[in-house]
Amino acid sequence: xxxxxxxxxxxxxxxxxxxxxxxxxxxxxxxxxxxxxxxxxxxxxxxxxxxxxxxxxxxxxxxxxxxxxxxxxxxxxxxxxxxxxxxxxxxxxxxxxxxxxxxxxxxxxxxxxxxxxxxxxxxxxxxxxxxxxxxxxxxxxxxxxxxxxxxxxxxxxxxxxxxxxxxxxxxxxxxxxxxxxxxxxxxxxxxxxxxxxxxxxxxxxxxxxxxxxxxxxxxxxxxxxxxxxxxxxxxxxxxxxxxxxxxxxxxxxxxxxxxxxxxxxxxxxxxxxxxxxxxxxxxxxxxxxxxxxxxxxxxxxxxxxxxxxxxxxxxxxxxxxxxxxxxxxxxxxxxxxxxxxxxxxx
Numbered sequence: 001x002x003x004x005x006x007x008x009x010x011x012x013x014x015x016x017x018x019x020x021x022x023x024x025x026x027x028x029x030x031x032x033x034x035x036x037x038x039x040x041x042x043x044x045x046x047x048x049x050x051x052x053x054x055x056x057x058x059x060x061x062x063x064x065x066x067x068x069x070x071x072x073x074x075x076x077x078x079x080x081x082x083x084x085x086x087x088x089x090x091x092x093x094x095x096x097x098x099x100x101x102x103x104x105x106x107x108x109x110x111x112x113x114x115x116x117x118x119x120x121x122x123x124x125x126x127x128x129x130x131x132x133x134x135x136x137x138x139x140x141x142x143x144x145x146x147x148x149x150x151x152x153x154x155x156x157x158x159x160x161x162x163x164x165x166x167x168x169x170x171x172x173x174x175x176x177x178x179x180x181x182x183x184x185x186x187x188x189x190x191x192x193x194x195x196x197x198x199x200x201x202x203x204x205x206x207x208x209x210x211x212x213x214x215x216x217x218x219x220x221x222x223x224x225x226x227x228x229x230x231x232x233x234x235x236x237x238x239x240x241x242x243x244x245x246x247x248x249x250x251x252x253x254x255x256x257x258x259x260x261x262x263x264x265x266x267x268x269x270x271x272x273x274x275x276x277x278x279x280x281x282x283x284x285x286x287x288x289x290x291x292x293x294x295x296x297x298x299x300x301x302x303x304x305x306x307x308x309x310x311x312x313x314x315x316x317x318x319x320x321x322x323x324x325x326x327x328x329x330x331x332x333x334x335x336x337x338x339x340x341x342x343x344x345x346x
């Protein structure tokens with residue numbers, strides 16, 4: 001009925017064809033989102049039964065269905081869930097963070113995050129040059145590890161341009177940091193538990209070391225709510241540095257291949273900040289904050305499941321040895337440096 005109305009009124013204005021196309025796009029997302037939702041429900045059931053983290057179950061269950069990731073029926077929805085639903089879920093987490101949590105960190109960890117991002121990026125460049133790769137690849141790899149994984153890799157590549165960052169290098173970096181971030185999501189909580197870090201310390205380390213936002217959220221909340229909240233906040237500090245890094249690259253790249261594209265804060269980071277301020281400056285009803293918390297958790301679980309569907313263990317085997325070493329070495333450097341920084345600032 002809606003489509004018939006739009007056809008009849010299309011000659012009067014151009015809105016209905018646009019709206020119809022929009023709803024058609026949404027319908028294209030539904031099968032993939034529903035598939036990820038079923039995986040998320042199964043993960044929640046397993047978590048309730050066995051007491052293990054639901055996000056870990058969602059990731060592992062999703063990886064079983066990697067062979068369906070290229071299926072034309074679910075691929076659009078899987079991409080939408082792992083990208084847009086993830087960002088929305090992270091943005092809604094802002095309603096959980098209080099000024100007391102931020103004050104508990106102090107200024108020292110904030111400065112430590114800035115130093116970690118800068119040093120890791122530089123290490124990436126140094127290793128790339130030493131191993132015969134280009135400086136651009138070092139910036140790409142180091143920046144992806146230092147800031148926010150695949151998202152940072154794509155943003156940095158857009159600034160560097162296709163000549164400095166060919167598609168092969170970009171895809172290589174995206175696959176590498178995603179794989180390493182997934183491994184970190186599983187291994188780092190175990191490592192920090194063995195090291196007997198407090199929830200605040202573990203939250204700082206997870207937020208400061210794991211590459212992608214999704215895996216930070218998964219690893220953080222697998223260790224507890226306080227750890228997850230702090231890890232998300234620290235991680236978003238790293239994400240907030242992305243525009244600064246891009247702007248610095250724009251200033252460094254003097255030819256036509258560099259400096260194109262807008263520089264701004266990611267929308268989910270803006271949403272996170274707005275909701276965090278609202279939670280602390282306004283008297284919001286408890287039912288609203290509880291509802292948003294439930295929605296955020298559900299969105300993140302679905303996003304993690306979709307991310308698992310997109311993750312291929314075979315990609316690690318395809319990485320070139322020198323380039324893979326750069327990604328692994330910068331990841332290890334970031335971990336060691338973050339542990340050292342945590343000792344200093346604590």
